[in-house]
Amino acid sequence: MSDPASESSQRFRGSSFAETRSAVLDLIRSEGEISRTDLARRSGLTTPTISAIVKSLIASRIIIESGFAHSTGGKRPVLLRLNDKDLYAIGVSIHIARYVVVVCGPNGAEVARTEIKGNRLDEPIAVLKRISTALNSLIQRRDIAEESIIGICVAMGGRRVVQDGWPVDASIDRWEQYPVENELSKITGLTVIRENDANCAALGEFWASDPSSRDCLTLYLADGIGCGILIGGAIYRGSSGNAGEVGHVQVDPNGLECWCGRRGCLDTVASPRAIAQQILRDQRLAALCHVTQETDVGAIYERFGQLVRDGDPEIVSLFEAVADRLAAVVLDLVNSLDLDVVSLAGPGFAHLGEDFQQAIQRSVTDLSYLRTVHPVAVRLAPGGIDTAALGAASVVLHRNLTPHHSTPFR
DSSP states (O other): OOOHHHHHHHHHOOSSHHHHHHHHHHHHHHHSSEEHHHHHHHHOOOHHHHHHHHHHHHHTTSEEEEEEOOOSSSSOOEEEEEOSSSOEEEEEEEOSSEEEEEEEOTTSOEEEEEEEEOOTTOOHHHHHHHHHHHHHHHHHHTTOOGGGEEEEEEEEOSOOOOOTTSOOOTTOOHHHHSOHHHHHHHHHOSOEEEEEHHHHHHHHHHHHSOTTOOSEEEEEESSSEEEEEEETTEEOOOSSSOTTOGGGSBSOTTSOBOTTSOBSBTHHHHSHHHHHHHHHHSHHHHHHHTOOTTSOHHHHHHHHHHHHHHTOHHHHHHHHHHHHHHHHHHHHHHHHHTOSEEEEESGGGTTTHHHHHHHHHHHHHHHOTTTTTOOOEEEEOTTGGGHHHHHHHHHHHHHHHOTTTOOOOO
């Protein structure tokens, strides 16, 4: 028979002191406040080991002593928690129409934020300079010292492009090729990393919540469709950092040609841009939505959402077709990866999140072959349309504070 204490100790004891410290810090983070005694009990590590780790974390200003727990008859235990006064992470999300900058504390909670309007014609260097200016304004207003900022993560859609020794095709846009990390680091003087927006959304939810489900998926709907896959508390990135591009799963072999070269990709039927294009191709639907070829994609999608909520039969029929396509892909992922949690995140779920959630939940509840083994929960991510920016800050925290979970950035 296995020893629970031994199993717990093995889970927390890494191959180095740094990894063990990382696992203990993750426990402090998830608990909110905890004593040294409870840390030893929960982790299965020895009291001297916990004492050494706590001393190291306090010296690094990562945790602080925050008060006393109730006495159980002896000396009142001292409580420990993350230091939310001296450590900050910056998250930035870049979408076509808006750029969001958030400052977060070590628990992933938002401290300050700002939003910058954008458009498809913005040059990358001009965008990064505007982001840097907005960030400087934020940290000055909050009186945050630069040395307290542990890094910036930029959340973006698109592929991570490897150019050395590999042809770069014409479908790659300027943002995919642009060295965002290097340029923003030069402008700000801070360490900058870049991560896929779906991965940011997935990791952000894991960081900000009770990490009881360490294997989950976040479907991210924005300019395109992607998903962040969390395995054992770490993002699965694939061989080139491009795992999770479900927007290019084929859902209709006879459908429209996608820019990737295939026909009937999910992106061509279920992204906000694809929905807007379907409406514009149908004069009747365009008239129902009161839109023209000159109307912005975001405005068309917002009008589409309003008519779905109003119950217009033709628009509801279009929504149901889109929701069925999304649900089918999610169902395949649930079956393939044996998931019990799926989150929906991103600006594409801002207006119709509950409707999409209900449609996808029905599909996995009724059709998953795992339905007799365990339930599968489909939920809306709590970060709203700024989930990627908040998650980007969590990527910085995850990488710097709990590296035992992290997978390499490519």
